[in-house]
Amino acid sequence: MLIAFNKPFNVLCQFTDRSQPPRATLAGFGLPANVYAAGRLDYDSEGLLLLTDDGNLAHRLTDPRHKQPKTYWVQVEGVPSAEKLQALRDGVQLNDGPTLPAQARLLEPAPRLWQRDPPVRFRKTVPDAWLAITLREGRNRQVRRMTAAVGLPTLRLVRASMGPHALDALQPGQWRCIDG
Structure with missing residues (x-):
């Protein structure tokens, strides 16, 4: 089952x-x-x-x-530059070693999701964006650590798929x- x-x-x-x-x-x-x-x-x-x-x-x-792919929709604080997206694609250095390369792209428009309870704190002065990140490894809190490493702290994380x-x-x- x-x-x-x-x-x-x-x-x-x-x-x-x-x-x-x-x-x-x-x-x-x-x-x-x-x-x-x-x-x-x-x-x-x-x-x-x-x-x-x-x-x-x-x-x-x-x-x-x-190496089952896992895709996450990630709301991040800030607007990702091409360099930051490429850094995620290339793999980033974390305290437990480098990550494998990942697929990473900007999600425009943002995914249509349910309201979260409690909601993510909205700040008028700080822009946010949604990314789709696909990994083939699964370290502890990996997506959050990867986005933080490139200067894009995670605000919300939703796993959209796992394998097929x-x-x-x-x-x-x-x-x-x-x-x-």
């Missing part, structure tokens, strides 16, 4: 939370029993999360050796079974 889930902002990619006060988890969305997240999506990120009851499938989806699977019209908290 493979499930596409639109993980809302500020939801953990696990079914339990031992912190106090407890945070929202996957348990609150009526998902089938015995499925687990294939990979993770940070608490403060949104979008496509794949869940499965098949450990081999989870491995194929998430192991870096399989896309978010499509799923709204936050909704899920669907995927054939195959």
